Amino acid sequence: MKESPLTNKGWALKTLAGLIPGAALSLGVMVLLGHVCGSTGNPMTLSAQWLMWLAALVWVVCLNVCLLFRTGLGAWLCFGWLACLVWLINTLMSGFNAAGGS
Amino acid sequence: MKLRADIAKLYREIHSWVGVVAGLFLFIAFYAGAISMFEPALEIWLTPHVTLPPAVSLDRTPELMEKVFAAHPESRKAYTIVVSPDPDHPARMVWPLTASHHGHGSQSVVMAALDTQGSVITTQHRPSSVAQVIDVLHQQMGLPLPHEIAMIVMGFIVLGYAVALVSGTLVFLPALARAIFAVRLEGSVRRKWLDLHNLLGFCSLPFHIVMALTSVVFAFHDVIFTVQAEFLSHEQGEVHGGRRDERAMGSHQQTMHSASENRVLAPAEIVTILRREAPGFTPDTLEYSHRAGAPLMLRIAGHDPAHVMRGPNSGFTAMDPYTGRLLWRDYLPGYQSAGFGALTSFFALHFGSYGGAPIRWAYLVLGFAGAFLFYTGNRLWIAVRRRKEKATGIETETRGTLFLSRLTTGCCLGCMTGIAALLGGALLAPLTLGGSQAQFLYHGVFWAMLLVALAAPWGTKLALWLATCVHGALAVVVLYKGGQSDVTNWSVAAIALVLTLWLFSLTRQADMSHSATAR
Structure with a gap:
């Protein structure tokens, strides 16, 4: 079966998906990588500054990709699910860090 | 390179609409930004010159400082020693006229010199605010809003700019390879604007990529760092309050100076140490600050024409003013680690703070060309709409x-x-x-x-x-x-x-x- 062509129908919902769950996802990826590389989040450190640039870049990528979804709901579900997953891992990792540190 | 027809159409529509919404704000940002490349020169040009006795030599600066501290005790809190005074910066020692100053641009200062009898002469220097106002117009894209709100709104416009940039490149890249330098100024208006827009866009693409990403960072870095502080900081309170570089300097110094019994080094000694420790780096100003209960801190701003610089006009370092040890080289041009050097190059690419005057002139041209790109984009959009309207029979x-x-x-x-x-x-x-x-x-x-x-x-x-x-x-x-x-x-x-x-x-x-x- 041939797929119907992509259109900009529902662009507002798609854009909002890039903006809101897209932001949560990019910040989540940043925090996840921060946990992995042991960043302290101090803005003067190299790791924190690179992570900040990374978050901006991921967000820009999300905003460009969100318009390629067939529906706005699809974009929300995909970014939302990924963001939830990343933040769940972050919560677990900070829990482990706290347990390891105490 | 072939893009699927429906995706090309989708991105073309996005490019048009996002471009037309963001284009006029971006015009202001680029036009004012191009002029801001020469902000210091404009500020000097527009500010009436002050007359002061010739600046004392660097060796006699401690004498000047002692006399100023005695006559103006408030200057002890924060003062700056100018390493190489010139007709545009005639005083060896300056301190802020008022304590409150935020953001970019010069602040009003008191300048001090010694007359022939050795008495302190002071004069107030109030730099013209026009160059700074143009810079703020650039930063806020001309939005008449409070700075913090304007920066966030600017951030969202820049996100649109990034989307327009990516979509425009994807859609037009395959065709550009064939017809990049074919600017058809004769014939239809739409084609003229399209060719000009494509040529300008293609030639300045790397410039625009740098501008888009750095501007997103300028708009949202505080929010992003707050998230990092919240979720990554293991030492609570570590990253809150105070200017960042001051925090970095303070954290180094507090451990070393529980009692400030040591003698503070003279400016001439500091310059000698810098020449030995960081050859190639030319210090411009020695900025001292003294908070109650904390040791004296020294931040040095300077330049090195051979390397990229973190600020629009300078690189920075921090020195222990008692021992002369360099505390922090992360923003010191030519002495940064590879990671910080790469980050600095992003900033330098936005500010054009590398390569001296030729690069600043090139950025002026690129800035004007960027503004014209957005103008051509809007004109193209209008020409296309007119054509469509005519085709549907609307007179x-x-x-x-x-x-x-x-x-x-x-x-x-x-x-x-x-x-x-x-x-x-x-x-x-x-x-x-x-x-x-x-x-x-x-x-x-x-x-x-x-x-x-x-x-x-x-x-x-x-x-x-x-x-x-x-x-x-x-x-x-x-x-x-x-x-x-x-x-x-x-x-x-x-x-x-x-x-x-x-x-x-x-x-x-x-x-x-x-x-x-x-x-």
Whole structure:
């Protein structure tokens, strides 16, 4: 079966998906990588500054990709699910860090 | 490279709509940003010179400092030693006139010198705020909002810019390879604007990628760092409060100086140590700050023409003023780690703070070309809409097309004329044009031009004539008030003259097209 062509129908919902769950996802990826590389989040450190640039870049990528979804709901579900997953891992990792540190 | 037809169509639509929404803000950002490349030079040019006795030598600076501290104890809290005073920065020692100063740009200072009898002479130096106002226009894209809110709004516009950039590149890249330098100025209006827009966009693509990503970071870095502090900081409170570099300096120094029994090094000794520790780095200012209960801190700003710099005009380092040990080299040009060096290059690519004057001139051209890119984008959009409307049998323009056409003219001319009025005003009345008055003058001219352009069919033509006259008047004022051997003076006069001639040619074109449609 041939797929119907992509259109900009529902662009507002798609854009909002890039903006809101897209932001949560990019910040989540940043925090996840921060946990992995042991960043302290101090803005003067190299790791924190690179992570900040990374978050901006991921967000820009999300905003460009969100318009390629067939529906706005699809974009929300995909970014939302990924963001939830990343933040769940972050919560677990900070829990482990706290347990390891105490 | 072949893009799927439906994706190409989708991105083309996105590029058009996002471009048209963000284009006018971006015009202001690029036009004002191009001029801000010469912010320090403009500030010096627009500020009346102060007269002071010749600056004491670096070796005699401790004597000056002692006398100033005795006569003006408030200067101890924060003071700056200028390493190489010149006619534009005549004083060896300065300190802020008021404690509160935030953001970029110079602040009002008290300058101190010693007369022939060895007594302290002070004078107040209030730099012209016009160059700084133009910089703020650039940062806030001309949005008349409080700075923090404007920066967030700017961030969202820049996100749109990034989307327009990616979509534009994806859609037009395959065709560009075939027809990049084919600028068809004859023939249809739409094709002329399309070719110009493609050529400009393609040639300045790397510049725009850098601008888009750095601007997203400038808008949202505080929010992103707050998230990092919240979720990554293991030491609570570590990253809250105070200026970042001061925190870095303080954290190094507090461990070393529980008691400040040591002697503070003299500026000449500091310069000698710097020459030994960081050859190639030329210190410009030694900035001391002394908070109650904390040791004296020293931040050194300087430049190295061979390396990229973190700030728009300088790189930085911190030194222990008691031992002369360099505490922090992360922002010191030529002595950064590879990671910090790469980050610094992003900033330098935005600020054009590498390669000296030729790069600044190149950025001026790229900035103007960027502004013109957004103008051509809007013109193209209007031409396409007109063509579509004609194809559907509509004889006159729809209200939307007409509104956008007039808005584009009014907004671009308003920004250009507002800035010209600011520069002219600063030359004619340097002492009366403070920060808020300068803001008021710019926005007054901008909104007046916008209203004129939107008001009636003849509004566009009137706005063009007004812009031509103001730019012509600016050229005359610069030549009349200047006439010195100042490079800035002649550069501004030349640019104002070129813009006057260009605007004049546009008014002629508008006249001709108006008479053609009338026939």
